[in-house]
Amino acid sequence: MTIPKEVAETIVDPQAYADGKRVDEAFSWLRKEAPLDQAHVEGFDPFWVVTRHADILEVERQNDLFHNGDRSATLTTIEADRKVREMMGGSPHLVRSLVQMDNPDHMNYRRLTQGSFLPQNLRSLEARIREIARGFIDHMAAQGDHCDFARDVAFLYPLHVVMEVIGVPESDEPRMLKLTQELFGASDPELNRSGAVLDVDAGVDSIQSVVMDFMTYFNAITEDRRANPRNDLASVIANGKINGEPLGHLEAMSYYIIAATAGHDTTSSTTAGALWALAANPDQFAKVKANPALIPGLVEESIRWVTPVKHFMRTATADAELAGKKIAKGDWMMLSYPSGNRDEAVFKDPFKFDIERTPNKHVAFGYGAHVCLGQHLARMEMRILWEELFARLESVELDGEPRNMVANFVCGPKSVPIRFKMH
Amino acid sequence: MAEPYKVWQCRTCGYIYEEEFGDPGEGLAPGTRWADLPDTWICPLCGTPKADFDMIEL
Numbered sequence: 001m002t003i004p005k006e007v008a009e010t011i012v013d014p015q016a017y018a019d020g021k022r023v024d025e026a027f028s029w030l031r032k033e034a035p036l037d038q039a040h041v042e043g044f045d046p047f048w049v050v051t052r053h054a055d056i057l058e059v060e061r062q063n064d065l066f067h068n069g070d071r072s073a074t075l076t077t078i079e080a081d082r083k084v085r086e087m088m089g090g091s092p093h094l095v096r097s098l099v100q101m102d103n104p105d106h107m108n109y110r111r112l113t114q115g116s117f118l119p120q121n122l123r124s125l126e127a128r129i130r131e132i133a134r135g136f137i138d139h140m141a142a143q144g145d146h147c148d149f150a151r152d153v154a155f156l157y158p159l160h161v162v163m164e165v166i167g168v169p170e171s172d173e174p175r176m177l178k179l180t181q182e183l184f185g186a187s188d189p190e191l192n193r194s195g196a197v198l199d200v201d202a203g204v205d206s207i208q209s210v211v212m213d214f215m216t217y218f219n220a221i222t223e224d225r226r227a228n229p230r231n232d233l234a235s236v237i238a239n240g241k242i243n244g245e246p247l248g249h250l251e252a253m254s255y256y257i258i259a260a261t262a263g264h265d266t267t268s269s270t271t272a273g274a275l276w277a278l279a280a281n282p283d284q285f286a287k288v289k290a291n292p293a294l295i296p297g298l299v300e301e302s303i304r305w306v307t308p309v310k311h312f313m314r315t316a317t318a319d320a321e322l323a324g325k326k327i328a329k330g331d332w333m334m335l336s337y338p339s340g341n342r343d344e345a346v347f348k349d350p351f352k353f354d355i356e357r358t359p360n361k362h363v364a365f366g367y368g369a370h371v372c373l374g375q376h377l378a379r380m381e382m383r384i385l386w387e388e389l390f391a392r393l394e395s396v397e398l399d400g401e402p403r404n405m406v407a408n409f410v411c412g413p414k415s416v417p418i419r420f421k422m423h
Numbered sequence: 424m425a426e427p428y429k430v431w432q433c434r435t436c437g438y439i440y441e442e443e444f445g446d447p448g449e450g451l452a453p454g455t456r457w458a459d460l461p462d463t464w465i466c467p468l469c470g471t472p473k474a475d476f477d478m479i480e481l
Binding site for chain 2: 120
């Protein structure tokens with residue numbers, strides 16, 4: 001079975017992810033009819049689409065066989081790839097973070113900051129994060145009886161937490177949020193830098209100019225932290241050593257960029273998507289409101305539900321067989337996390353939002369050596385926010401149609417209008 | 424006297440296995456000792472083998 005043109009075009013279409021239903025239907029069809037097959041879409045190199053939960057795990061646990069860095073780690077067009085390679089001296093990557101690395105670099109660079117994100121070391125942040133959460137809940141209460149939960153709370157709370165962890169001053173948070181939305185929302189005219197639908201050239205130029213702005217900003221932070229180290233992540237990156245040498249410039253800048261973008265945007269999307277789902281499913285809200293012990297289940301289900309990272313790409317380093325298919329050395333593969341997280345073979349009623357779902361072994365954080373470094377922080381932030389919010393929130397309902405970002409890589413809700421009562 | 428409970432942590436993702444609490448979601452009852460997990464057991468969050476866990480103190 002080859003993937004029909006309209007299905008292949010849907011799974012690369014940023015608008016289909018904003019629509020939600022279209023992309024869900026395409027992946028449901030694929031899981032049933034062509035769970036692992038090649039997509040041929042005009043303007044893109046052919047790529048395998050890995051739709052089943054089990055196959056995603058199989059690829060992610062074999063890091064030597066399926067590399068992150070050999071080709072673009074995110075879906076890109078032939079033209080955009082050519083342009084990036086031209087700019088980057090042949091490399092397919094505009095940045096070189098953990099996402100674009102393989103071993104031994106990946107392990108060495110990951111170890112540099114891993115300790116900061118271990119659960120036992122995050123415990124010391126709990127009281128401060130709770131204080132931050134309370135501040136945003138007060139802000140929400142001050143809106144009266146309605147707000148846009150995405151813009152008024154969900155975008156800002158994880159941003160504030162992560163910027164404190166990195167060491168970015170509060171006054172620069174609006175700038176970090178804008179740059180993040182311009183980067184991940186490059187396909188969304190409401191979020192990107194030019195405010196228009198961009199062609200490939202303009203899209204790459206736009207992303208590159210955002211990356212340059214991040215680099216200019218974090219260059220200054222690096223210089224400051226080398227002169228005046230503090231107890232923050234920026235100081236770890238600025239003064240870190242790999243094999244006895246300081247981090248490479250591109251690698252250091254990329255480390256900051258991934259922390260300052262994916263570090264909060266994914267949690268924001270999940271937080272916004274969770275309240276959207278609770279407002280749309282009053283029985284689930286009533287359950288968690290009555291029993292706070294269900295909050296960890298809500299957190300896990302909302303991560304599965306939103307799956308803010310829509311894909312990563314892998315490249316086969318040798319001929320391989322996967323699910324009965326012959327993958328050739330050099331083949332490019334899309335790991336579709338939203339599809340894995342709706343896999344009927346793993347999740348009963350996968351399109352039902354169920355905070356009591358157990359087990360809930362979703363792949364939203366990835367799996368294997370590249371599993372999300374910040375997953376424990378993300379869970380902790382959401383748990384604390386819901387503990388504090390549900391102690392005050394009496395009712396919530398949608399107050400208009402929520403809207404998703406137009407993007408096919410990292411995205412979630414961009415507007416969740418709600419009406420609520422709280423004390 | 425019973426051996427004190429120990430805590431083990433995945434080197435890749437930081438998942439913590441506390442013998443005292445087990446991991447009921449993974450079918451491991453409270454009190455299940457690390458030594459009683461099969462060698463083929465893998466980290467439930469990231470798939471790292473049992474051999475790549477470290478004993479830690481919380």
